[in-house]
Amino acid sequence: MSSLEIKNLHVSTGDKEIVKGVTLAINTGEIHAVMGPNGAGKSTMAKAIAGHPDYTITQGDVLLDGKSILEMESxxxxxxxxxxxxxxxxxxxGVSIANFLRAAIQARMSEGEEIDASGFYKRLYQKMDLLKIERTFTSRAVNEGFSGGEKKRTEILQMAMLEPRFALMDETDSGLDIDALRVVADGVNSLRGPSLGILLITHYQRLLGYIVPDFVHVMIDGCIVKSGDKTLALELESRGYDWVKKEFANA
Amino acid sequence: MSEITDTEQLETTAENPVIGIDQLAGDFKYDMTYDFDAGTGLSERTVDYISAVKKEAPWIREFRQNALKTFLSKPLPTHWASKDLETIDFSKIRYYLSQGLKPKRTWDEVPADIKRTFERLGIPEQERKYLAGVEAQFDSEAAYSNIKEAVSKQGVIFVNSTEGLRAHPEIFRRFFGKVIPTGDNKFSALNSAVFSGGSFIYVPPGVKVSHPLQAYFRINAENFGQFERTLIICDEGSELTYMEGCTAPKFSTATLHSAVVELVALKGAKIQYITVQNWSSNVFNLVTKRGLAHEEAQIKWIDCNIGSRLTMKYPGVVLKGRKARGEVISIALANDGQHQDTGAKMIHAADETTSTVVSKSISVGQGRATYRGIVHIPRQLKGCKNNTECDALLINTNSRTDTYPAITVRGDRHAVQHEASVSRVSAEQIFYMQQRGLTEGQAMSLSVNGFVNELARQFPMEYSVELKRLIDLEMEGSVG
Structure with missing residues (x-):
């Protein structure tokens, strides 16, 4: 089992502090949903963890299996x-999805080691079948002229091929119609398992009807103000965020 | 100047030190002694020396001497491209260096150091795999030249220019200097005065050469000028693909490469001419390339310019016969301190002629890429078409690109289209790729390869692999 620990994380862009001390621990096998209104800092947190150059971590730490990743390049x-x-x-x-994935997998291999092309395509086609993606799709340039749904499916395909330990899914449901949402959710569910931990960022409960989380966290103004199980998401859906804010202010 | 002797015996005293290897495959040289050396500087004596070494007919010697006069009388074309040309000191260049004039037919006969050079560049291996013939030029002369028997049996001639003049004067003289006259520009005149090496190819009517013929031009000596002269004639209904590669080691002083390439496609013939140059960053590459397409003939230039200090090269097609087609596809990569001034010339001279130009350039660091093109369609013609597309990719904020298209269309029965775009590799795009595990350098390389991908697909497989490798090497260390 692996763990991703976010400890008292503070993130700024420019002079502005966006994330103001988030603490959260995810283990492989778990799905954590982070919900919250627009501008709460959810996406900023995910990008900062991934090492986006526009965001500066001013305080706190992110540990992968107990080791800080902050000194690592993205x-x-x-x-x-x-x-x-x-x-x-x-x-x-001009870069096809197949070539992009090959380069990404090659980058994970040690020097002198070459990717096995036939094995690669076999695995790629398996994953595509799983995600109900047509074979011709892989020869298209990455995201070029893609619909919102195609882009999100491409993200899930990459995730399936690269087999990460932790996936930070940033508003994966945004811009999707209900059919596309279902396909993407099915994809994520099929990848769900003991070797993958997921941080699912969304501001609608809708997605959580398809991908059922183990934990739900509410993020408001750069802080996690409440955590609970999947019932919390339903409560937020019916009552909105205001009561959480009040509860937090009174606490 | 060294003495001209009858012997063409080759003796190298090289101790074969490999100097200055870096990642660039071409950046190495072996110390050589040359049996024939025209010395440093350019005069009537230099021209006579070259002509005498080659035992040329009087008309060629005269042609050379006239060209020298033309060269001396013409100004440098610095008014429009670059002041950098003024730094070339013509009196400090060596115009002819060779170890002998007769190219070998087998690699085993090629002198060890020269053979080693071409082996390192992968030429014999490529020849075995997919070529119909190879000519390997080392400084001024071809060290190796061979054509597969099956191809020569069809009547195809593939020799160097010296041999072409000697053995096939009737064909050579008829076409030589007709597509590109001596006085076309200062550098075509210089080439006409001191030319040596290059290919002479004749393909008989109806013969379709199934595999490419390849020439490789290697500069080994410092302060040297390479002036190959290539003349390709495809007779009616014939087809040919010709490929050339070029490299030179990195010297502290400037090296000059100034070739003239003339193509003639007779009625219904098809010529595809592919260049992948990878000059070191001290080479002035000033080349004149033009083809003449007769009725229903097709000429296609695929031109890939990587390296050099300054390249000025605008492959052209004169569309002389009805329904002739001309095409230029070019990829240029200008790295720090380099200027790629490239483009195309499409001269429509008959009805229903079609030309296409697709140019993609990449500017890295302070590199500068320039597209300079001419499309000319005169009033009396009808049904001519041109389509030009120029795309530039800028890698850094201080990179530079310019586009100078000159399109002259008279008359009202033509279709002409010009598109140009400039794009940048965005920081967001690089982050996206890094997030998938690629290093910043790998991400940049992949973006650049994607940018040229559509064009690279038109290359023969082996060359598109080579192109990708060269781009990866050039992009290394270009970020951060």
Whole structure:
């Protein structure tokens, strides 16, 4: 079992502090949902953990199996097993999904070791079948001209191929219609298992109807103000965030 | 100047020290002694020396001497490309160096150091795998030249220019200097005065050469000028793919490469000419390339410019016959301290002619990539088409790109289209790729490869692999 511990994390962009002391521990095999209104700092936290250069961690630590990852470059963190499913994935013109994945897998191999092409394609096609993605899809350039649903499915495909220990899924449900949402959720559920921990960021309860979390955390103004199980998500859906804010202010 | 002797015996005293190896495959040299050396500087005597070494007919010697006069009388074209040309000191260049004039037919006969050079560049291996013939030029002359028997049996001639002049004067003289006249520009005149090496190819009517012929141009000596002259004639209905590769070691002083390449595609013939150059960063690469396409003929230039200090090269097609087609596909990568001034010239001279130009350039660091193009369609023609697309990719904030398209279309029965774009590799894109485990350098390389991918797919497999490798090498250390 692996663990990802976020300890008193403070994150700034420019002069502005966005995340103001978050503590959270995730083990492989668990799904943690982080909910909260827009601007609460959910995405910032995920990007900072992944090592995005625009965000500075000013205090606190992030530990992977007890070891700090803050001195690692973003690509080292990725290779160590941290995967960020982007809210807005970038286009990479001219680079096919297959070639991109090959490069990413090759980057995880030791020097002199070569990827086995036939094995790679066999595995790729298995994962695509699992995610109900057509075979022709892999020859398209990464995210170029993709619909919202195609982009998110591509993220899940990458996640399936790279087999991270921890996946930070940033608003994976945003911009998806109900059918696309279901496909993506099915994909995530199929990857769910004892060797993967997931941090699921969303501000709608909707997604949690398809991907049932083990834990739910509410993030408001850069802090986690309440944690609970899946029933908390339902409560938020019916009552909104205001009561949590009040409860937190009074505490 | 060294004495001209009848012997073409090769003796190397090289102790074969490998100097200055870095990651660039071409950056190595072996110490050589040359049997024939025209000395340093350029004069009538230099030209006579070269002509005498080659035992040329009087008309060629005269052609050379006239070209020298033209060269001396023409100004440098610095007014439009770059002041950098003014730093070339023509009196400090060595114009002819060779160990002998007769290329070997087997690699075993090639002198050890020269053979080793080409082995390191992978030429004999490529020849075995997929080529119909190879000519390997070392400084001024070809050290090796061979064509597969099956191809020569079809009547295909593939020799160097010296041999072409000697053995096939009737074909050579008819086409030589007709596509690119001596006075076309200062550097075509220089080449016409001191040319040596390069390929002479003739493909008889209807013969389709199934595998590419390849020439490899290697500069080994310092302060040297390489002036190969290539003339390719594809007779009616024939087809040919020709590929050339070039490298030189890195010297502290400038090296000059100034070739002239003339192509003639007779009625219905197809010529595809592929260049992958990987010059070291001290080479001035000033090359004139042009093809003449007769009725329903097709000429396609695939031009890949990596390295050099300054490249000025604008492959052109004169569309002389009805329904002729011309195409230029070019990829240029300008790294720190380099200027790739490249482009295309499409001269429409008959009805219903079609031309296409696709140019992609990448500027890294303070590198500068320039597209310079001419499309000319005169009034009396009808049904001509041109499509030009120029895309530039800037890697760093201080990288530079310029586009100078000159399009002259007269008359109202033509279709002309020009598109240009400039893009950057965004920080967000790099982060995305790094998040998948690629290092910043790998991410940058992959982006650049993606940018040229659509064009690279048109290359023969082996060359697109080579191109990818070269881009990876160039992009290393370009970030951070």
């Amino acid at each position: 690509d080292e963190r990725a290779r160590a097993g941290i995967f960020l499913a982007f809210q807005y994935p970038s286009e990479i013109p």
